[in-house]
Amino acid sequence: MLTDRQSAILGMVVDEYVETAEPVSSRALVDRHRLEISSATIRNEMARLEREGYITHPYTSAGRIPSDLGYRFYVEALMSEAPVALDERRTVEHQLHQVAGGLDEWLSLTATILSSLVGNVAVVTRPRTSTARLRHAQLVELSRDTALLVSVMDDGRVRQRILQQRQPVTQDQLNARATRLNGLLAGADAANVRDRLVGLEDPDEVATARAVAESIEELRIAEETFLDGLNMALRQPEFSDVDRMLEAVTQLQAYRLRGLLESTVDDHMGSTRVIIGQENPDTGLQDWSVVVSRYGDTDAAGVVAVIGPTRMAYQRTIPRVRYIASLMGQILRDVGQ
C-alpha cells in the first residue's frame, strides 16, 4: 500500500515523464513543484516505489520512469481527467456534422479528428449489430450472363458480389428471383441462413442464395477499421530511432483491433477501458497502450480507440476517447434507427 506522499510522488513522476519524455530526477521534482522536502527524501521514497514496482530507471544514475504498474495506478487512482474544453467540442462537432458523404467518410473523418485531438493513432470500427440480419437482397443485370448481387443488412451495411450465371437472364427474371429470395431469407442471420436454403431447385438460384448466405457470414466476421494519425504517433520521442519507428509502422499497419470489440462487449456504454503495455495480450504491442471505448447502442455498436506509447497523456486521452464515443453514438441515434 502506498502512503499519501508516495502516491503524490508517483503522480508527479508520471505527469513529468509524460510531458518531457525524459527520466525524472528527484531534484527536478523539488524544483518544479517547490516541495518543502529535500531531494534526498524524494530519493528514499523513489527507492521504495521502485522496490514495489511502480517505477524503474533505465540505468544506474538516470532519473525514474513509470512502469506499467505505475501507469495503471496512476490511471486508476491518481489521475484527474482533463475535461474537453468547450471550443474543442465545438470544433469537433462542427466538423463531424458537416460531412457530406456516406458512413465510411464519416468514420474515416472521425479517426482523423480524434487522432489530431490526442496526437496519437486513432482507430474506429464500423458499427455492427451483434447478429446482422438480412434486410434485403437485390440483383442487377451486368451483362447477359453476369449479375451483381447487393445484400443489405438491417444495420445498413452492404455487400456486393458479382455472380456468373449458367443461363442468360433478364433484369425481370432477376427481380423475380430477388423477390423469391427475399421472402425466403429476409431476417436471416449468419446462424440460421443455411437452414432456410432447402427446397431451392434452379442451380443459379441456389448459387445466388448461397452467395447471400456467404455475404451475411462475411459481414459478421469483417471488422473494418479506419485508422489515422500514424505520423502523429511517430513524432513521439520514443521513435527517434529508426528501428523502433520501423517496428512501430509495421505493428500499427497490421493492427486490426482483433477481438477488441468482443473483449469489450461486457463493458457498459460510456465506460472507457485502458490497456497498458504488458497487459495487452498481443505481443509486439506491449510497449503500447490502448484506450478504447464502445459507441452506439445494443442494436449497432462499434469501437473507437487510441493507440500510443505507454507514455501517453491518459489525462487528456481518456476523456477525449469517451467524448468521441458518446458523440458518435448520439449522431448515430439522431440519424439512424
Place this chain on the structure above:
Amino acid sequence: MLTDRQSAILGMVVDEYVETAEPVSSRALVDRHRLEISSATIRNEMARLEREGYITHPYTSAGRIPSDLGYRFYVEALMSEAPVALDERRTVEHQLHQVAGGLDEWLSLTATILSSLVGNVAVVTRPRTSTARLRHAQLVELSRDTALLVSVMDDGRVRQRILQQRQPVTQDQLNARATRLNGLLAGADAANVRDRLVGLEDPDEVATARAVAESIEELRIAEETFLDGLNMALRQPEFSDVDRMLEAVTQLQAYRLRGLLESTVDDHMGSTRVIIGQENPDTGLQDWSVVVSRYGDTDAAGVVAVIGPTRMAYQRTIPRVRYIASLMGQILRDVGQ
C-alpha cells in the same frame, strides 16, 4: 549524345547503385565487371557524364550516383526488363484467384501482393467507368422516418446513404418511389442527372432524387485507393534517418494518386508510365518515383502503381506492374461484363 561506352558506364552505375545504395566508384566498376579499361578512363568518362547531367556525386570524393536524368535515360534506352518468372506468376495467380470476398478485398490483396513483389509501396484504385451511369437505385426502410438509399452504378460500384423522411413511409411506398426514380434516372451520369429532376413534386421524393444525383457525382470524383507495403519501402536505406522516414510516412499516408488516372487516360492499355523524381508535379514527392499502369478496358479502368525512392529496381518493377495490371484486366474481364 552519349557514346556507346558512356551509355554502358551509365548503365553499370545505375545497376550498381540500385543494388547497393552506395555511391559507385570507378574502381568498383572495373572490379565488378572485369573491364579491360582502367579506372582512370572510367573517371574521365564519369566526369563527362556528370557534366552532361546524368550523374552526380554527393561530395568531392565519393562515388557517383545517377541523377533523375540518368535514371530516365536508363529506363528509356539502357534497361532490359527482368521477366516475371513462371513460379512468380503461378504464386501470384494462385493467390489472386482464390480470394473469396468482394471487390474491395480483391483490390486490397492485389496491393499487398504487388508490394511484396517489388518491395515498395503499391497502390491500386478501384476500377471505374469514365462516366459512371446509374444502373439502379433502391430504397430500404430503416425505421419509420429514415430510409437507406443504395445507388448502384453500371460499373458495379455502390453508394449508400441514410435519408431522413418528413413523412413516415412504408417499404411499399419506398419501392414505388424507387421504381419511379429508376424510370427517371436510369442511365443518367453526373453530367445530365440534374436535368432529369424537373417535374418532381413530393419534397421527400425530390430529396431522394437529389441524393441519388449526389451519389453519382461523389462516385465520379471518388478515387478510392488501396495502399500497402509502407513498411517494405521504409526498409530502404534512404530512410535510415528518422526525419526522412517520418517525412516518407506522412507523404505516403496522404498520397491519394490524385489525378494519376486522368493523366494516364491517353495511355494505351499495357503501356506503363514511369515518373521519376522531379518529373512529378507533386512537390514533396520529388525524391520518389512512380511506376503506373492502367488496367481494365474502356468500360471500366483503374490504375495500379508502385511508389518508391528514385533508386528503384526499374528493371524488375516495370514488368511487374505491367504484369499485375494485365492480370487484373483479365480477371475483371473473365468475371465481369
Place this chain on the structure above:
DNA sequence: TTTAGCACTCTCATGGCGAGAGTGCTAACG
C-alpha cells in the same frame, strides 16, 4: 586516347576525455 601515379579532399569510425546529471549511502540532526 589511355593510363599510371600522386596529391588532395572528404567521410567515417574510433577512442579518449571531461562535464554533467543523478543516485545511493552514510552520518548527523531534530
Place this chain on the structure above:
DNA sequence: CGTTAGCACTCTCGCCATGAGAGTGCTAAA
C-alpha cells in the same frame, strides 16, 4: 525515527582529435 546534507560513485553524452580509407582530379608519360 524520519529527514537531510554531503559526498563518492556511476553512467551518459557531446566533443574533439585523429587516422585510416576511399575516391577523385590532374598531370605527365606512353
